[in-house]
Amino acid sequence: MAKYIFNDNTKLLFIKDNYILVENKKNAFKKKLDSSFYEKLLDTCRKHYIFNSSFFSKNELNFLEKNLIVKKVSPILDKYIGTKYEKFQIYLENILFDANKMDYIKNNGTKKVLFVGAGGICTAMIDYLISVGITQFGVVDFDIVDITNFNRQFKYKENDIGHSKIAQLKENLNTQYKNLIIVPYEKKISSTLELKEILEDYNPSFVICSADTPILLIQKYVAEACSVNNIPCIFGGVGQKSGSFGPLLYNKKGFCRYLKEINKILNNVVNIFPCKGSFSITNSLISNYMASDVIFYLMNKKEKVKSLNKKCELDFDRDEIYEKEKY
Numbered sequence: 001m002a003k004y005i006f007n008d009n010t011k012l013l014f015i016k017d018n019y020i021l022v023e024n025k026k027n028a029f030k031k032k033l034d035s036s037f038y039e040k041l042l043d044t045c046r047k048h049y050i051f052n053s054s055f056f057s058k059n060e061l062n063f064l065e066k067n068l069i070v071k072k073v074s075p076i077l078d079k080y081i082g083t084k085y086e087k088f089q090i091y092l093e094n095i096l097f098d099a100n101k102m103d104y105i106k107n108n109g110t111k112k113v114l115f116v117g118a119g120g121i122c123t124a125m126i127d128y129l130i131s132v133g134i135t136q137f138g139v140v141d142f143d144i145v146d147i148t149n150f151n152r153q154f155k156y157k158e159n160d161i162g163h164s165k166i167a168q169l170k171e172n173l174n175t176q177y178k179n180l181i182i183v184p185y186e187k188k189i190s191s192t193l194e195l196k197e198i199l200e201d202y203n204p205s206f207v208i209c210s211a212d213t214p215i216l217l218i219q220k221y222v223a224e225a226c227s228v229n230n231i232p233c234i235f236g237g238v239g240q241k242s243g244s245f246g247p248l249l250y251n252k253k254g255f256c257r258y259l260k261e262i263n264k265i266l267n268n269v270v271n272i273f274p275c276k277g278s279f280s281i282t283n284s285l286i287s288n289y290m291a292s293d294v295i296f297y298l299m300n301k302k303e304k305v306k307s308l309n310k311k312c313e314l315d316f317d318r319d320e321i322y323e324k325e326k327y
Contacts, residue, residue, distance in 0.1 A: 002053040003073035004061070006045065008094045010068045014042050024068050050081065074100035088132055096301070104299050108133035111298050114204035116140045116189065116222055117211025118165045120152035120278065121236050124287035125208065125294075126173070132295050136181045138202040140195075141166045141211075142188035152283040189218060195225040206294060207233040215272045220262045227255035232297065234307065236290045239275050243286040243314050246307025247327050248293050254309035257327035282316050289314065289321075 006012070010024040018038040021030050033041070037060055044051055050073060053061060064070040073081075077100070080089045085105050092099035111134055115122040118141035126137065145153075145160040145168055160168040166184040173180055183202060189195050189211075199207070209222040219235055226233040232250040237243060249255050289306065296304040306312055306321070313324040 003050060003078065004053060004055075004064075004070045005050050005073050005077070005090065007068050007071050008090065012045070012069055014038075014045075022067055022069060026068055029067075076100060076103050079103075080105065084131070085133060105133035108295075108298065109135055111205040112136040112138065112202065113294070114138040114140065114199070114202055114207045116195070116207065116209050116218065118143075118169050119149065119210060119212070120238070120280075120283040121210035121287050121290065122208070123153045123155035123169070124284050125210065125291045126155070128288070128291035129295065130177055130180070134298075135179055138183045138185060138198070138204060139166045139169060140185040140187060140189060140198060142186060152278050152280045154280075189221055192221045192224040192228075195221045196228060199225055199229045199231060204231060206298060207231055208290070208294065209233060209235045212237060212274050215274050216262060216266055216269075220259065220266065223249065223255055223259050223262065227252070227259070234290055234294060235311075236286050238278060238283050238286050240277065242316055243282055244311055244324065245286050245289045245293065245314070246311045247309050247325070248297060248305055248307045249309060249327065250297070251309070254327045257309075261325070261327070285314060285316070 007024070010022060013021040015021060017032065018035050019030055019032050020038070020041070022028065040056065040060075041064075044055055048055070056064065061070075074093060077086075077089045077093060080086045089099070089105060092104055096104075113129060113134055113136070115126070115137065118139050122139065129137075143165050145156045145163055145165050147158070147161050150156065155169055155172050156165070157168075157172065160172070164186060166186055170182045170184055173182060185198050185202075187194065187198070207222060207226050209219060211218045222233055222235070226249065232248065234246060234248040236245045247254060247258055249258055289312070293305045293307050296302070297308075302308055309327045310323050311325040311327075312321050314321050
């Protein structure tokens with residue numbers, strides 16, 4: 001028996017006297033239904049967003065399908081009904097034309113993501129990546145859990161204070177989620193070579209630079225090591241009034257231009273003092289945009305990546321994103 005789901009791309013309103021209002025890309029109309037059909041449709045909407053074909057007659061189903069009010073459940077969605085990926089698959093099938101044919105969630109499970117830095121950005125982003133089926137993570141960090149960072153590092157507990165960040169992160173994630181594979185690298189990165197060795201050992205699909213020290217040098221090490229190993233990467237940072245996400249570097253041209261700019265700054269600047277104050281909300285905002293870009297890139301949907309070879313600035317006061325630099 002076929003299963004159906006209400007189409008999120010169609011707006012459906014129930015109004016008095018058995019009328020419905022329907023609006024989608026195909027059309028918009030108001031129609032009066034017979035009372036039995038109206039009540040049945042309203043009751044189904046209230047109780048069952050996924051339902052069997054037996055709920056409606058053949059003519060009623062034809063009407064609902066023709067006007068994009070409902071659509072058949074795909075074999076991929078059927079596979080994920082009742083799992084933690086159900087809602088994500090529904091989302092994908094409403095925004096991607098091929099998501100009912102290609103199992104993006106299964107493909108995500110084959111990806112390996114390496115975080116350089118286990119602070120605020122990492123501990124926010126990792127939940128978003130896990131939620132779309134990514135289960136393999138490498139994490140590079142050398143520091144210990146510090147209570148002064150608890151305003152934005154929500155994967156740590158007070159009992160973790162004074163212990164290794166990556167060891168506690170692995171333990172806490174494995175307590176929260178099943179079937180994760182987390183490979184810790186407890187090391188302070190002080191050269192491109194050191195990071196290159198980690199990349200060659202872990203062989204990630206993607207690298208996320210979520211560290212802020214040594215400022216500019218860590219970005220240089222990540223970009224150089226990823227460029228040599230042909231691995232895409234992304235950068236992010238959070239300030240007081242604004243934050244940045246990107247560039248997401250993926251080709252030689254982007255890497256070369258980015259490294260040229262980094263080296264230019266390093267040749268002229270003695271030191272840069274990083275921002276010490278932080279707000280959990282601004283960290284989360286930057287992490288959200290970074291996670292979105294990483295997820296869509298790994299799903300080969302580059303057209304949905306905002307920071308592709310671009311550094312994007314988010315003005316926290318105006319809530320505006322603008323392109324700062326292009327590589």
